[in-house]
Every structure is written in structure tokens, then in C-alpha cells.
Amino acid sequence: MDSTAHSFVDNAHRALHDAKLQHSLGRFKEGFPVKRRAAVDRMPEFDALREAAREIKDHAIANLDLYLERFTERAEANGTRVHWCTDAEAARQRVLEICRDSGARTVAKGKSMIGEEIGINEFLEAEGIRPVETDLGEYIIQLRHEPPSHIIAPAVHLSKDQVADAFRSHHRDYPETRPLEEPEVMLAEARAVLRQEFLAAELGITGANMLVAETGSVVLVTNEGNGDLTQTLPRVQIVIASLEKVVPTLEDATTILRVLARSATGQDLSVYTTFTTGPRRGGDLDGPSEVHVLLLDNGRTEMLGNEFREMLRCIRCGACINHCPIYAAIGGHAYGWVYSGPMGAVLIPNLIGIEEAGNLPNASTLCGRCEEVCPMQIPLPRMLRQLRDRQYRARNSPAAVRYGLSGWAFLARRPALYRLAMSLGVGGLGRIGRLKRNGGRFRRLPFADGWTGTRDLPAPAGKTFQQMWSERGGRRQ
Amino acid sequence: MSDARETILGSIRRALDRREPADVAAAAVAARLTNPKANVIPERGRSQGTDALERFVFEAERVNATTERVADLASVPERVRAYLQAANLPAVVKVAPDPDLAAIPWDREPLLQIATGKADDHDAVSLTGSFAGVAESGTLVLLSGPESPTTLNFLPDYHVAILFVDRIVGSYEDTWARLRARAGAGVMPRVVNWITGPSRTADIEQTLLLGAHGPRRLHIILVDGASSSAETS
Ligand code: SF4
Numbered sequence: 023m024d025s026t027a028h029s030f031v032d033n034a035h036r037a038l039h040d041a042k043l044q045h046s047l048g049r050f051k052e053g054f055p056v057k058r059r060a061a062v063d064r065m066p067e068f069d070a071l072r073e074a075a076r077e078i079k080d081h082a083i084a085n086l087d088l089y090l091e092r093f094t095e096r097a098e099a100n101g102t103r104v105h106w107c108t109d110a111e112a113a114r115q116r117v118l119e120i121c122r123d124s125g126a127r128t129v130a131k132g133k134s135m136i137g138e139e140i141g142i143n144e145f146l147e148a149e150g151i152r153p154v155e156t157d158l159g160e161y162i163i164q165l166r167h168e169p170p171s172h173i174i175a176p177a178v179h180l181s182k183d184q185v186a187d188a189f190r191s192h193h194r195d196y197p198e199t200r201p202l203e204e205p206e207v208m209l210a211e212a213r214a215v216l217r218q219e220f221l222a223a224e225l226g227i228t229g230a231n232m233l234v235a236e237t238g239s240v241v242l243v244t245n246e247g248n249g250d251l252t253q254t255l256p257r258v259q260i261v262i263a264s265l266e267k268v269v270p271t272l273e274d275a276t277t278i279l280r281v282l283a284r285s286a287t288g289q290d291l292s293v294y295t296t297f298t299t300g301p302r303r304g305g306d307l308d309g310p311s312e313v314h315v316l317l318l319d320n321g322r323t324e325m326l327g328n329e330f331r332e333m334l335r336c337i338r339c340g341a342c343i344n345h346c347p348i349y350a351a352i353g354g355h356a357y358g359w360v361y362s363g364p365m366g367a368v369l370i371p372n373l374i375g376i377e378e379a380g381n382l383p384n385a386s387t388l389c390g391r392c393e394e395v396c397p398m399q400i401p402l403p404r405m406l407r408q409l410r411d412r413q414y415r416a417r418n419s420p421a422a423v424r425y426g427l428s429g430w431a432f433l434a435r436r437p438a439l440y441r442l443a444m445s446l447g448v449g450g451l452g453r454i455g456r457l458k459r460n461g462g463r464f465r466r467l468p469f470a471d472g473w474t475g476t477r478d479l480p481a482p483a484g485k486t487f488q489q490m491w492s493e494r495g496g497r498r499q
Numbered sequence: 500m501s502d503a504r505e506t507i508l509g510s511i512r513r514a515l516d517r518r519e520p521a522d523v524a525a526a527a528v529a530a531r532l533t534n535p536k537a538n539v540i541p542e543r544g545r546s547q548g549t550d551a552l553e554r555f556v557f558e559a560e561r562v563n564a565t566t567e568r569v570a571d572l573a574s575v576p577e578r579v580r581a582y583l584q585a586a587n588l589p590a591v592v593k594v595a596p597d598p599d600l601a602a603i604p605w606d607r608e609p610l611l612q613i614a615t616g617k618a619d620d621h622d623a624v625s626l627t628g629s630f631a632g633v634a635e636s637g638t639l640v641l642l643s644g645p646e647s648p649t650t651l652n653f654l655p656d657y658h659v660a661i662l663f664v665d666r667i668v669g670s671y672e673d674t675w676a677r678l679r680a681r682a683g684a685g686v687m688p689r690v691v692n693w694i695t696g697p698s699r700t701a702d703i704e705q706t707l708l709l710g711a712h713g714p715r716r717l718h719i720i721l722v723d724g725a726s727s728s729a730e731t732s
Binding site: 084159175238255272277279308 | 503504506507508510511512513514515516524525527528531532535536537538539541542543558562616617618620635636638643644645648649650652653654671672675685686687688689690691692693694695696697698699700701702703704705706708710711712713714
């Protein structure tokens, strides 16, 4: 997918002015954190599980070559075809070859962040192959030609009216004036439409939550069951997995599953957890005849060798996003690429470059909640600071930002002054973006104005982010 | 293709820059793989016997599955008919060709239409066996195979699962142990499905709705008495 991370400042500005989005985000904040808390409280051993899960991933990552070789050997022994791909382009080409070989015209897709990363949908469409997203949220945003705004709740930014509008304009076989107010009715309609797509699809593409080296199995977790229909009904199945998904054993996968859903949605376990090992076997009455697994690097080995290695522990649960005050204020699209929230602010610059996404690490108050809730104990605030340093040293930030930074650092240690300066700085939002486009120079340089104004996202009415945040009762608990 | 493999493995090894000799790392990995160890098993995954049964029922109902308990397979046809009637469904069921279910005397309910095989789009109700029930989270474990087509677990609107009470275990780890005992270490059925309640979504305004793509309802019939399979104790 194309990135708009470079215009993060403008994106954030627009998001704060988007009344519909703000309404949806209000709902969002109430949901996930409360559910996660309840699930964790029901599991006294949660911290011990977190420790164990972290150890598993650290060990797997420290032996990544060995586990990937073992996974490949076991998967191939079970009839899976394993394809190693260095980058997004290699993966897209491989997917295309498999589609062509199997004559696929319609492809059912299970929600896959790695699929978003490599822009597989746009690519297949351009090649005349029709990808159909089957996760309800992902389907809705596909109809709206939007990227996901959250890694586990892709349509969280939308109201049900917006969903109804999308269905009305795309589901042409249904009467124009049908009632479509209730979520149940919309779900029933989507289920019926997508059921036909499942049955028509010649090929299914999913991501993977984990790969099990011991058995060569792919682990896929969903609540809807769309992932399972995607990997059961079509004749050919493709799994796209980034390298760091591999874990040693079934027991290790199990431990991680115990923290995954609790952290993500506050469920003990998602409804469907599926371990798939190769294609249909003799005597089987269903299942795909061909299974392909793409092992995709796409920037992972680079992170393996630098100070962001620990980010490879990430299991994409979304807890850091759900607890991030910045995400809650601006939503996911402002980040401008596939990921969002604290994990996005770390991943995006690593995957598409600090030049493109240098502003994202600034989208944080460094309040530390993300690290507190991360089941993998990834030191996200430390990484965000490192990325800021990197950006600063790389001197690819606009001159005004560099200048303002020392002012900000000075103020940040003096909260009262900081708040005052920020009130003064309101109105500076968007200035950096404009400057950058015009290649202009600062005429007026209220110290820290551009920087803190941008960083803290003042409201149009002239309120600072801190003011808004405390007015909304959003203080840290 | 093999080029990409060597490139990636080379990048990994360079990035890892191992201190220990390669064979030491390989031995540690091999040991971990040949002797899979349980990590942390929480207290709620350690129940057994009646406790495990109660825990299973509690957790399964908590995630919107329904359960009932019968003395033996002979009671199943009558219960299935009653269930379909209560749900206002036609008396038609697609049943897994599972030898463990062969003893169900369907002829006791002549009005029930029974077909066996995989599921098709028009099948509204499926009936399957279960390899295990995990008390910890009320999770059913189903293994694919000629006797247990995976489509039965996902396509129909209603999934009725038979679970022999002696197949309820405390934790997921217990099911891996049973599976290895049955199939051998490292050998997996094509699909292992963990099913925890009926299908759901919260993608429209975070409203929880049952029945997204998989079954709208999951009904578990717990059957007392020994199951016929050898792998369960
Ligand atoms: S960084 Fe941690 S909390 Fe965030 S998505 Fe990854 S694992 Fe979850």
C-alpha cells in the first residue's frame, strides 16, 4: 500500500476535525481496555504467561534460521510448498504465479496485515484477479477503498450508517429501500453475499498468527470463521507469513495463544484457532489440494540485526494501540500506512524508512501504557525515543523541527511552562507540513511552536492535547 | 527460489552473529523440538474429573455455546429432534461419517432426515464428534480426517457437537499429549480446530453479533459413558 506517513501532521490535523471519526473513537476507547482488564483479572497467572511467551519468542528469534529450516522441512514433508521471499515484490510475483497456475479469477482473502504490507489486493486487481476480503471489517473497508485503521478492528473508525451506505451502493441485488439500520441485518446481508464469494473463489489467501516448527503447521486465529472458510473451501491456499512468526512447538504456540486474545479483545481465546498442516490427504472429503506458504523477509532480517530486534516479538494483538492516547485522539489512518499506534510508530519507520515516516515516533506522549499492556513486553517507548534520535541525527527533519526540539526538551522538564508554551503554540499545527511542501522557511519562530504544537495535536478551538485529554477524563489510571 | 532461501538464511545468520558454535545452538533447538515442554499451565487448566466437566460447561456457556448432558448415544436422536424443533429448524441433519457416532440409533426418530458426508452450502445443521473438550476455556477440539470433514464445523448455521465426557481434559497441553500418543510425535492431522463458542464479530460499531461466517449457534451434547476410541483413557 502507498504510504501517506510523510504527511502525518496534516493527517492528524484532519483526523481531529473529523466529527464522525471522533465519534467512533469515543466508542472505541470504552471498549477494548475494559475488556482486556477483565480478561487479565480472570487469569491470575497472566504475568507468568507473559514471561513465558516472551522467552519463547526471544528464543525463537535467536534461532530463527534453525526454526525456519525445521518448519520448512516439516511443512514440505506434509505436502506444503514453501516459498522464501526477500521482499514485497518477490512475494507479489510469487502469489501471482500461483494464481496464474491455478487459473484463479476470484481470491477469497482472510484479514492479513502482511497482505496489507505488500499491497496484495491492489496488485492482484491490476493483474485482473479479484480479491475479496472476507473478514467483515476488512470487507467493509474494501468496499470503501480504504486501508484498515486498526490491526484487529479494521473498520473501527466507521459508524453503522457509513457501513449501511457502503452496502447500499455495492450490494446491487438487494432492494434499494431495504431497512439497514440494525447491525444484525447488515451482518446477515454481508454473510449471504460473502458466502457466495467463498463458494466461487478458486484460491484463498490468509496470513498466519504463528508457524509451528515442530510440525510444519500454520496457526490462524479468527472470531468470524472467515479464515477457516478461506482455507477450507478454495482448491488452492496461500499463506503469507513474515519470518518472525515461527515458534518452536505446539506447547509454545499454546502459551502465546493464552495471552493473545486476552490482550487483543479480552476474550480467553478467539472463537476459532486452527492448526493447518498441508493439503487434503487421502480419504479427506474437503480441504484444499494445494497449500503454499510464503516466508517473507520484507525488512525483518534488518530489524534482527539492529536495536529494534525486540519488535520482532510482536504478535499483533493491538493492545498497545488500544491503550494509546494519541491513537484514541486521531485514529489509525493518520499514521499513513498499514500499522498504527505505538507498534505502528516503531514498525513503519523500520519497514518503509525514517525519511518517509520520521514524524511517527513523535506521535507519542511516552506515557508508557503501551509497554505496560504489551504481552510481549516490548519496550515501545524506548524504541520511539531511539527513532526520534535517529531521525534527529539523520537531519532529515525539517529545520524548524530541529530548532524547536531543544526548546521542547527544555519545556518538557518543566510542566507548567510546557503547558503555557503549548497554549501559545496552538495554531501552529500543519505549519510544518506546509513548510515542507513549499520548501519555505520559518518567518515567525515562536520557540517550540511548530514542534510542540504538532506533537501534541491542539484542537481547533485552541485547546491543547493535554487540556482535551484531561477534559475527556482521559488521565492515566 | 532456493537463492532467496540462502539469501534470507544468510541475512539471519549475519544479523544473529552467534557467539556459540553453530552445533551448540542446533543441539539446543533439537532438544527443545524433541521434548516439547509445557510452559505455564494456569490453575484453571488443571482441573480433572467432575471439576473439569463443570469448568468446561461453565466456560462454554460463557462464550454462548449451549450444552446438555445425556446418558448415552441412544438418547441423542431424541435430543437432536427436540433441539431442532425448539429452534424452528427443519428436521434435517448432516452427520460426520465418524465411527464413534455410528452407534447412534437414528431410526428411533423416523422424522429426522440424516445424511452423512461433508457439508454443502445448503446444509443448515451439522452433527460432529469431538476429539476433546478443554475445560480451561470451554473449547472443543476437532481433528480433520475422512471421518471428520472440516466443512461441517464451519458452513452450517447450527453445529451440534457430541463430546464424550471422558474426553474432557483440563488444558490444551493435555490434548497435545493425547494427540501425540495417538499419532506419534510431530505428526499432525491436516487440521486441528479449536472451537470456542459460535462464530462472532464486533466489526460494526463494536456491537457483538453471533454468526458472522461460521455457525450462529454451537450446541454441545455431553455423553456419559466411555467413548469407543482407543486413544482416550
Ligand atoms: S507491540 Fe505488543 S501490544 Fe502492540 S501489537 Fe505488538 S504485541 Fe501487541
